[in-house]
Amino acid sequence: MTSSRADLYAGLVAAICIAMPAAAQTPANSGPVDLTRPPGLQGPGNSAAPESQSQTDNRSTAPMRLIPAVRSTPETPSDATPKLPSNSLGKAGIEVDGLSKIDDESVGILSEQDGGFGINMWRGITRADAVALVNGLPKHLESAALRDVASRLLLSRAKAPVAVGENAKSLLAARSSALLAMGNVESTDLLMTASPSQDRPIGLDEVDAKLQVLKYNNAHACGLVRNNRATINDDFWQRLVIYCDALDGNADRVGFGLSLLRETSGDDPALVLLADAVITRNKIILEKIDRPTPIHLALSRTAKVELPLSVAESKDPLVLYSAAMAPNLKIGARIEAAERAVPMGALNPAELRQLYQQVTYTDADIGNALARAAEVGGAAARALLYQAALKQNIPSARAEIISTALGIAREDGRYIAAVKAFRPLINRLPPSPELVWFALTGVRAFLTLGDPVGTDRWMALLRASATVIDDSKLALARVRPLARLIGAGDKSIPLEAELTEWHKSLGDRPEAPALRTALNGMLLALGEDVPPSAWAGIPSGTATSQMMPAPDVWFKFRESMRALGIPQMTQPMQTFAGGSVSVASENSQIEKQVPIGAVKAAIYALQVMGDGGPGARGISVVYEVVAAFKAMGFEQNARQLALETLLAAGL
Numbered sequence: 001m002t003s004s005r006a007d008l009y010a011g012l013v014a015a016i017c018i019a020m021p022a023a024a025q026t027p028a029n030s031g032p033v034d035l036t037r038p039p040g041l042q043g044p045g046n047s048a049a050p051e052s053q054s055q056t057d058n059r060s061t062a063p064m065r066l067i068p069a070v071r072s073t074p075e076t077p078s079d080a081t082p083k084l085p086s087n088s089l090g091k092a093g094i095e096v097d098g099l100s101k102i103d104d105e106s107v108g109i110l111s112e113q114d115g116g117f118g119i120n121m122w123r124g125i126t127r128a129d130a131v132a133l134v135n136g137l138p139k140h141l142e143s144a145a146l147r148d149v150a151s152r153l154l155l156s157r158a159k160a161p162v163a164v165g166e167n168a169k170s171l172l173a174a175r176s177s178a179l180l181a182m183g184n185v186e187s188t189d190l191l192m193t194a195s196p197s198q199d200r201p202i203g204l205d206e207v208d209a210k211l212q213v214l215k216y217n218n219a220h221a222c223g224l225v226r227n228n229r230a231t232i233n234d235d236f237w238q239r240l241v242i243y244c245d246a247l248d249g250n251a252d253r254v255g256f257g258l259s260l261l262r263e264t265s266g267d268d269p270a271l272v273l274l275a276d277a278v279i280t281r282n283k284i285i286l287e288k289i290d291r292p293t294p295i296h297l298a299l300s301r302t303a304k305v306e307l308p309l310s311v312a313e314s315k316d317p318l319v320l321y322s323a324a325m326a327p328n329l330k331i332g333a334r335i336e337a338a339e340r341a342v343p344m345g346a347l348n349p350a351e352l353r354q355l356y357q358q359v360t361y362t363d364a365d366i367g368n369a370l371a372r373a374a375e376v377g378g379a380a381a382r383a384l385l386y387q388a389a390l391k392q393n394i395p396s397a398r399a400e401i402i403s404t405a406l407g408i409a410r411e412d413g414r415y416i417a418a419v420k421a422f423r424p425l426i427n428r429l430p431p432s433p434e435l436v437w438f439a440l441t442g443v444r445a446f447l448t449l450g451d452p453v454g455t456d457r458w459m460a461l462l463r464a465s466a467t468v469i470d471d472s473k474l475a476l477a478r479v480r481p482l483a484r485l486i487g488a489g490d491k492s493i494p495l496e497a498e499l500t501e502w503h504k505s506l507g508d509r510p511e512a513p514a515l516r517t518a519l520n521g522m523l524l525a526l527g528e529d530v531p532p533s534a535w536a537g538i539p540s541g542t543a544t545s546q547m548m549p550a551p552d553v554w555f556k557f558r559e560s561m562r563a564l565g566i567p568q569m570t571q572p573m574q575t576f577a578g579g580s581v582s583v584a585s586e587n588s589q590i591e592k593q594v595p596i597g598a599v600k601a602a603i604y605a606l607q608v609m610g611d612g613g614p615g616a617r618g619i620s621v622v623y624e625v626v627a628a629f630k631a632m633g634f635e636q637n638a639r640q641l642a643l644e645t646l647l648a649a650g651l
Contacts, residue, residue: 105160105163106159106172107172107195108194109155109191110152110155110157116152117153117156117599117602118158119157119159120158121598122158123597124596126164127160127161127164128164130174131170134154136607137154138609138611139178139181140182140611140612141611142344142613143609145450145641145644146641149602149605153602154175154179154191155175169203172195173203173204176203176204177203179191180207180211183317183318183320183346185347188211189211192208205227206236206237209224209225212224213240213298214325218302235265236295242257242261246278251279269290270288270289270290271296274303278302281303285305286305286306289307292314292316294318300328301326304328305328306328312329317346321346323337324347331358331359332379334355338351338352339379343417349417352417353386353421357386359383361384367388369388373404377408378412379412381405389405395430399435399441402422402438406419406445416448419448426442427454431457435461436469436472439461439462439465440458440462440472440475442461447643450640451486452486456483462475462479463476477505480493481498482651485522485523485643486636486640495531500533503534513537515651516534517538517619518646521619522642522643524623525622525626526626526638547616547617549608549617549621553607554621556607557604557607557608560597561628594634595632595633598633601628602629605625605629609625615645622642626642626645
């Protein structure tokens with residue numbers, strides 16, 4: 001360690017110049033506001049437009065984002081602008097290679113070259129079984145890696161199994177419904193664009209109607225319900241009929257519809273109040289909605305009724321999406337809903353950025369953002385810090401603002417949403433000697449995003465500073481194995497050396513044996529040759545209880561892998577050289593052809609993981625799923641699931 005601050009800085013600069021490649025350098029209102037914790041934020045009001053993000057998101061390295069452009073301006077581009085396959089003709093996905101004619105059931109937006117499962121993904125599976133498999137997909141996957149696999153499966157362009165009988169269920173309707181139930185609104189919209197608009201299979205109109213309610217497209221939604229009067233016994237259609245009759249001012253029909261709904265689904269006081277307010281135009285105060293749905297939120301918007309703040313606490317991704325987009329909900333609650341929806345994959349982070357900018361702050365607040373953020377905390381602080389970071393052109397000052405925002409988000413359990421929202425600003429920070437203190441923050445952020453390229457940028461700075469700063473050396477030891485999981489880091493370092501240093505960094509923590517076991521297991525699942533020394537000192541032979549899936553699902557999963565003829569992966573890890581598949585990237589590539597029949601194994605793997613995040617299943621179960629994903633060619637998904645599991649375990 002150098003003897004003075006000046007000597008330390010000089011030594012650090014020299015070390016970085018030698019140890020790391022040159023980092024890309026990027027150059028970098030209203031009246032007083034009462035800053036309170038959400039949902040008491042004030043707004044809306046326009047603030048400075050965000051900086052260009054044209055070079056900020058490394059799409060080829062993050063998990064696939066299957067979304068269309070969101071509301072944006074030239075100054076605020078969306079996170080991803082999908083490009084439909086270049087060989088598509090007319091409506092995306094209707095022209096299917098290998099089909100003798102246009103097949104509505106086979107449409108999709110992903111070819112095999114774009115990351116889809118392949119034209120023959122359903123080979124050997126009957127229509128009824130395919131529909132049952134899709135209907136059995138979990139609805140609340142809290143893992144980005146698992147959601148990505150599910151989305152790729154549901155959006156793939158492939159020959160649908162032949163229908164047997166006139167009443168065969170629609171696979172396209174099942175796929176669309178499953179995608180929307182997961183909360184993937186924008187990808188569902190893309191699939192519906194590729195789907196037929198006439199002579200639709202049963203079930204597709206319902207998905208379309210739900211989408212139109214979310215988009216507040218009343219004319220389209222009500223046109224669909226009028227064409228489906230025969231299905232009004234269904235809860236959704238009953239509610240939509242009431243909604244549309246209220247829009248028409250037809251009190252008698254609304255009363256009749258509410259009576260039917262009461263018989264089938266019980267009382268819904270909020271729906272009664274809202275429908276009456278729309279018809280009579282009376283002003284009401286809506287104190288609560290017991291079981292909010294997107295139809296409740298759409299009705300409240302029509303009635304110009306302020307929504308109760310509690311809708312932002314819903315666990316339904318579609319309700320959270322609607323709440324984030326609702327102009328009749330306080331801005332603080334909208335931000336709360338958006339920060340909950342983004343990690344679910346239900347909302348594009350660009351929408352959260354726009355909400356951050358709709359909060360009005362004085363110039364004094366923005367100029368003193370760090371101090372004011374410490375006072376107000378929560379989403380109010382993140383919105384303030386986001387606006388301050390946008391206006392700050394000095395990299396070190398911007399980094400300090402971002403670091404503070406991410407720290408507040410971590411304390412509030414909103415870290416993933418904040419990292420996704422602040423990602424374009426983090427990308428603009430140049431890894432340089434002045435930002436050595438930010439290196440670990442940068443590594444953590446890009447590890448969370450599953451981005452090996454972004455991780456490597458800050459790992460290089462961390463490695464360089466570790467030669468002269470003890471804290472950096474310790475931090476480097478802690479993150480090296482995690483970076484290795486997603487294909488980042490210095491691959492010339494032997495795994496045994498990395499694990500030895502990492503083990504030492506844990507010290508005497510009581511959870512160290514469990515963490516070591518989990519890391520070793522994930523490395524083995526990815527095909528690493530874990531050395532015997534990695535197991536030294538870990539108590540063995542002690543049985544532990546783990547969260548397991550239902551036995552029938554577990555056995556079906558194991559049998560589906562055996563049927564594929566894919567053995568467990570035992571070869572050393574191959575160097576990761578590509579990115580994940582993304583509709584938004586022209587340079588997207590698929591690392592390995594998905595085996596025919598893998599769709600069944602993939603669905604069973606998703607069922608094995610079930611609802612919830614990676615921590616909802618035992619490490620032995622995750623091991624099997626990670627190994628299965630790698631074996632089927634989902635390299636990046638396997639790596640990200642392994643990393644998510646370890647982060648959930650506390651690494």
